[in-house]
Amino acid sequence: MYNFDIETPSTVKDAVAALKQEDAQPLGGGQTLIPTMKQRLAMPSALVSLKGIDEMRGICEDDDGRLCIGGSTTHAEVAAGAGKYPALAALAGQIGDPAVRNRGTIGGSVANNDPAACYPAAVLASGATVTTDRREIAADDYFQGMFTTALEEGEIVTEVKFPVPEKAAYMKFEQPASRFALVGVFVAKFADGVRVAVTGASEEGVFRWSEAEAALTSDFSAGALEGLSLSGDGMISDLHGSGDYRAHIVKVMTKRAVEAA
């Protein structure tokens, strides 16, 4: 690890100001950034910790009935406190291990947009809104490919607002070594339709499986998915599974998510 300065602001405003320093980087739970720095693959001049910002922490409900989760809320806090949205709480409770869940934050996960992370599937399938220090971004506009989001330099995810579906479930097929999602499918059924978001599988990062959404919107049953298939082209192919395997597992996990919802 190279030397760096650490800033611990207590307001979003101070954090935004601190991030104006050259090569400063926001620090959520540090579950990706710290190991990267330890390997000397990142060398920020300063880390701006978002953990001490009270206004970014906690879970509440807004006037539209949306579940609003502060960007610095840990996975463990979501697992314990998002009872209004059980599928989301269950997803948070399956991320990593207890050490990860007690440090990692939803804002950090969503900002990093690891192609195998769990949260992006929930955010996209829920049609959630990502709130930052400067604007609100719809999930459909927010995720722009592997490790790429709509966030600008120094922009902080302060909150994620989840509409609560009638039914939902997340099914994760773990990559055996990292236990990240080899494929993770989040299915959410709303009054006006079904959204299906897939993480872990695509070279483009999290994506919506529109054919499955259409089929499930007209008939929310596992059987509705019969006959549908995804192509392995554009899917991640690695030591743990080919693109074709991942495409197949997407369908299996989608079926299981529908059954579990």
Add this chain to the structure above:
Amino acid sequence: MPKDGGIGASSKRREDVRFLTGAGNYTDDINVNGQTYAWFIRSDVAHGKINSIDTSAAQAMDGVLKVFTAADFESAGGIPCGWQVTDRHGQPMQEPKHPILAEGKVRHVGDPIACVVAETLEQARDAAEAVEIDIEELEPVLDMKAALAEDAPKVHDELTSNLCYDWGFVEENKEAVDEAIKNAAHVVTLELTNNRLVANPMEPRVAVADYSRARDEYTLYTTSQNPHVIRLLMGAFVLSIPEHKLRVVAPDVGGGFGSKIYHYAEEAFVTHASKVVNRPVKWTSTRSEAFISDAHGRDHKTKIELALDENHMFTAVRTDTYANMGAYLSTFAPSIPTWLHGTLMAGNYKTPVIYVNVKAVFTNTTPVDAYRGAGRPEATYQLERVIDKAARELGVDPAELRRKNFIKPEEFPYDTPVAVTYDTGNYHATLDKALEMTDYAGFEKRAEESKARGKLRGYGLAHFIEACGIAPSNLVGQLGARAGLYESATVRVNATGGITVMTGSHSHGQGHETSFAQVVADMIGIDEGMIEIEHGDTANTPMGMGTYGSRSIAVGGSAMVRATEKIINKAKKIAAHLMEASESDIELKDGQFSVAGTDKSVAWGDVTLAAYVPHNYPLEEIEPGLEETAFYDPSNFTYPSGAYVCEVEVDPETGKVEVLGFTAADDFGNVVNPMIVEGQVHGGVAQGIGQALMENCAYDENGQLISASYMDYTMPRADDMPMFDVDHSCQTPCTHNPLGVKGCGEAGAIGSPPAVVNAVIDALHRGGYTNVEHIDMPVTPARVWAAMNS
């Protein structure tokens, strides 16, 4: 009968108090006054020519004492290989130099090129980034068969090819085997891979060297399974330091599994560098370094043919194996695919003729050497997989096919056609035990239940033999070993009766401090608490060969028995004098010496005190003091065996395999501490299941290790494991060591991989996927799915 101490008691592991409370003293816990830090610059390409190394900028940086390159080791030898294999034509293997730092070429990702020694670790790392190295990349040699093509690039330019050796065993039987296969009623063929593994001990390697200019002496603290071997190899062959000027200490060591047997370049580096900079030098491997610099295990590709007659009796086995040596010969690498593999190809069976061919190949990968089981798992895997395939092709019960070909209990000692003599065994007993423990008869019903839940259930059986208690020195000397393989012990009885045992064995998790104490306590009849076991420091232990090959209790324990016998003999002389009786009338029981037929007795403590306060003592006949040393060289290997059963469920939609149950019925001969033995089997089986289903050390086409961290290398975890059901009640004691023990450390890792894979294949066949004859390890979900859809 439960016992509360001594041989056969499940005494609690006394060493765990310090291990579990953070009070252990591991090499990285050792910090010497004035210590400096080493950081290695390692090759990030698999194969390349070093055009230049510019250390000038690094050398000038803050805190840097010296930047070392190969030029600083011109007077040193290469890292030696401890075993020379002779090929089919009577020629010695090709043995390239293994330099401490790369000379002219880099030969694998991780090959050390230069090393910075600085005041702090961060300064060493900073300076390492300033070392400018110009490497011209060369085409890497990766595939073993391609490596042997005439126009293949060479890993070592000075060798004639990438072939280390072409070994045939037993060469004289080759024609008979060819003939038997030609005339066989059935020949069953299988091609398989024994996957490359990274040992991954919990504690990474560490070396701390402390050179004393005042005494011209070196001390090396290192994570080793055999500190005396390191002292001999490094002192005599690499750095020319005589033993009396070199102390090697292997303190608490957090797991080895073979990977800490070998003499590594980093050990020689810090030892030499400590003298050059005249300061202690410490190197602690990062986990990332461990993946690319610890010797890997396995990596064999084999074609095996099993010939059977019309009655399904085995008539011949022929194998053709390519064994990966990696870029350099690690200490015992050449012996693994040969003498620890070919000699086990008879398994538990009466196959009359066997021929094993092994081509050992250099590639641009990390060196490969022994890993838990070493050669024996490879032999067992081939044999037990092909027997399962034979049973399926012939439509017979796999347990029955094994049983009818077993060596019968009354046929021991049994000379195999592959040069070893099994002293004892009862394979029918272990097989019957395992079938009974797993309710073999009730499997069909369980399979139906699984099917109702949409799962495919499979039952996998494997029987194994291993050669342990390594090894008779005169025999292994003939086979190419450049060392003896005896073991030693010094038993030092203190004046008030407590005993310190200095053993040449080394414990790195096995529990020797407990089980060795049980043996001595049992022999004398005193509390285990009166005995302390010391190991790991060449300054206070007799020259010993260390711990590997399930040898510690069989060879090291036997040395300790011999030394304790000497103690008891001398103590009886002293007791006879004290009681004015004849020595031949003295009996020792429960720590009391008595005169037969009388009520006269003296306690153990009275005798030991007399030995050191010899006021009333037969000084004219014997010396004072009570300390004895013994060296024990076994007359044969030991041959543990067992039957392992794995039951799995395959999810046909995803290909995921769940291990539902694992049962081990072992014959380890006599057992000193059943709890420790069971723990050893648990650990071995966990590693075997890891190899079978998860662990995959994989290189890409450029020779980059793609499973180079725990993000991609799947270590088995507790929730991947079922509850283990282990038994060691079938005991045929070893006939040639005083304890009748056979060794248990590697069994679990040897017998389990074929049991797991056999279970998966069984499940797929039962599910109708009858075209799937084999899936290479690790049997990952993606591989199972691909096989089902092929």
